[in-house]
Every structure is written in C-alpha cells, then in structure tokens.
Amino acid sequence: MLIAIDPGHGGKDPGVVVGNYKEKDINLGIALKLREILLDKNISVVMTRNKDETVDLQQRCNIANKNKTDYFISIHCNSFTVPSANGTETYAYPRSLAGRNLAQYVQNEIVEMLKTTNRGVKYESFYVLKRTVMPAILVETAFMSNPQNLDLLLQKPEVFAEAIAVGLMKLLQGTDYKQVDDIEKLQMKGIINKHYDPKSFVTWGEFASVIIKILEGTK
Ligand SMILES: [Zn+2]
Missing domain, CATH: 3.40.630.40 (Zn-dependent exopeptidases)
Known part of the structure; x- marks a missing residue:
C-alpha cells in the first residue's frame, strides 16, 4: 500500500x-x-x-x-x-x-x-x-x-x-487485499490493462475483451 x-x-x-x-x-x-x-x-x-x-x-x-x-x-x-x-x-x-x-x-x-x-x-x-x-x-x-x-x-x-x-x-x-492482488496479477498477464478498484463495475464491452484475451491466449 x-x-x-x-x-x-x-x-x-x-x-x-x-x-x-x-x-x-x-x-x-x-x-x-x-x-x-x-x-x-x-x-x-x-x-x-x-x-x-x-x-x-x-x-x-x-x-x-x-x-x-x-x-x-x-x-x-x-x-x-x-x-x-x-x-x-x-x-x-x-x-x-x-x-x-x-x-x-x-x-x-x-x-x-x-x-x-x-x-x-x-x-x-x-x-x-x-x-x-x-x-x-x-x-x-x-x-x-x-x-x-x-x-x-x-x-x-x-x-x-x-x-x-x-x-x-x-x-x-473494508478493502479486500486478495482481490487487489488478483487484479494486479491479471494486469501483469496483460488480460486487463489497468489496475481497477475491486469495487468498480465491469461493462459488457470490457468483459468481452477479457474473455477474448483469455480464449486467444489459450490457443
Ligand atoms: Zn489551498
């Protein structure tokens, strides 16, 4: 922190x-x-x-x-x-x-x-x-x-x-540090591009991008 x-x-x-x-x-x-x-x-x-x-x-x-x-x-x-x-x-x-x-x-x-x-x-x-x-x-x-x-x-x-x-x-x-760490890991893997607040909301557009990155990354 x-x-x-x-x-x-x-x-x-x-x-x-x-x-x-x-x-x-x-x-x-x-x-x-x-x-x-x-x-x-x-x-x-x-x-x-x-x-x-x-x-x-x-x-x-x-x-x-x-x-x-x-x-x-x-x-x-x-x-x-x-x-x-x-x-x-x-x-x-x-x-x-x-x-x-x-x-x-x-x-x-x-x-x-x-x-x-x-x-x-x-x-x-x-x-x-x-x-x-x-x-x-x-x-x-x-x-x-x-x-x-x-x-x-x-x-x-x-x-x-x-x-x-x-x-x-x-x-x-009130902040869950495990979630903060998890978000950081996703960012380091390039699956998300920002360090998001654990309590912020995800749009369908962002959700779709994340799923595509995971699917394409596993090919
Ligand atoms: Zn001032």
Missing part, C-alpha cells in the same frame, strides 16, 4: 495568508505528521513536497502517477471573505466512487475528532483530482479566516493528521 500525500501550495505560493500565518506551512505540518502516522502503521508514503518549496500542480500529479500510488491525499486550508464561515469539507473527483468513499471516511473522522462544522463531501474537477490516475481527495481541513478554526489548525495539526489517517485506515480495512 502506497499513499501520496500532497501538502497544498509551498515556496512562492503561500496559499491563504492570515496575519503571520501561511496556509503552505499549516498544510506541510499536517502532512508531515500524517506521513509519520502512516509509516508507523507500515503504510508507505510518497510526498509531493516535504519542505517549503514551489511544486506546480502537474509535478504533484506526476509524482503520484509515476510512483503508482494507491491513493492521493491533498491537504489544504479554506478561507472566505466573511470570518463566520467555518468547518471542514472534502472533495473528490466527480463520479469517482473510490475517491468519494475515501473522502467520506476522512470527512467523518475530522468532524468527529475536531468537532468542526460538517460541510460535507463535495465534487470538483480540481487539477490534482483530475490529473491523478488513482482515487484522489482534497481535504479542506478548516477555515484560516475563522478565528476558532485557525486556533484548531495552529494548536492541533496532529489531530487533523490523526483523523485523516484513521479515515484512510477504516477505508482500507
């Missing part, structure tokens, strides 16, 4: 700035803590950045795609012109069932552990969700523009990290 962690912004791009606080730093703090927690659980991690540096959006996707990570988790903070706006929301790519599942688990855990307002799981074609080939989510942890939320982000970054990790673990526990 290999997870890509993407701390939003960095280097020349600070993201949201409130007073002396920059989103890029808060995102990185949560991301590094998340990496530590996952490594402790024997889950491998690749980071799109692990220090304060400029990494463009396509580079972030390339890092995950090249490493063939199983999931992609992008970490951000929200902001709005009105300081009363607050809470947590998690994004998945439209119609990505696996992405939606992960988003829901992570969203539930953050709201549960940090008692933030539940703004729900949403769908958006954000660049890093669109250009990554694996199930991907973008977590808007809380609002830097809301004083109470900013306090949470500054004082409990490790709880945000823990919540994301627990959400991911709960999703993985």
Whole structure:
C-alpha cells in the first residue's frame, strides 16, 4: 500500500495568508505528521513536497502517477471573505466512487475528532483530482479566516493528521487485499490493462475483451 500525500501550495505560493500565518506551512505540518502516522502503521508514503518549496500542480500529479500510488491525499486550508464561515469539507473527483468513499471516511473522522462544522463531501474537477490516475481527495481541513478554526489548525495539526489517517485506515480495512492482488496479477498477464478498484463495475464491452484475451491466449 502506497499513499501520496500532497501538502497544498509551498515556496512562492503561500496559499491563504492570515496575519503571520501561511496556509503552505499549516498544510506541510499536517502532512508531515500524517506521513509519520502512516509509516508507523507500515503504510508507505510518497510526498509531493516535504519542505517549503514551489511544486506546480502537474509535478504533484506526476509524482503520484509515476510512483503508482494507491491513493492521493491533498491537504489544504479554506478561507472566505466573511470570518463566520467555518468547518471542514472534502472533495473528490466527480463520479469517482473510490475517491468519494475515501473522502467520506476522512470527512467523518475530522468532524468527529475536531468537532468542526460538517460541510460535507463535495465534487470538483480540481487539477490534482483530475490529473491523478488513482482515487484522489482534497481535504479542506478548516477555515484560516475563522478565528476558532485557525486556533484548531495552529494548536492541533496532529489531530487533523490523526483523523485523516484513521479515515484512510477504516477505508482500507473494508478493502479486500486478495482481490487487489488478483487484479494486479491479471494486469501483469496483460488480460486487463489497468489496475481497477475491486469495487468498480465491469461493462459488457470490457468483459468481452477479457474473455477474448483469455480464449486467444489459450490457443
Ligand atoms: Zn489551498
């Protein structure tokens, strides 16, 4: 199991700035803590950045795609012109069932552990969700523009990290690893051409192609 962690912004791009606080730093703090927690659980991690540096959006996707990570988790903070706006929301790519599942688990855990307002799981074609080939989510942890939320982000970054990790673990526990391995074997034998999510559906067209490949391969 290999997870890509993407701390939003960095280097020349600070993201949201409130007073002396920059989103890029808060995102990185949560991301590094998340990496530590996952490594402790024997889950491998690749980071799109692990220090304060400029990494463009396509580079972030390339890092995950090249490493063939199983999931992609992008970490951000929200902001709005009105300081009363607050809470947590998690994004998945439209119609990505696996992405939606992960988003829901992570969203539930953050709201549960940090008692933030539940703004729900949403769908958006954000660049890093669109250009990554694996199930991907973008977590808007809380609002830097809301004083109470900013306090949470500054004082409990490790709880945000823990919540994301627990959400991911709960999703993985529901995944049948034997099936994941079987799918990988079929892919290596050239019978299917992608690493499919075990819970995704097969069309008749794909089914026919698989049967033909098996029949022709056994001649
Ligand atoms: Zn951001």
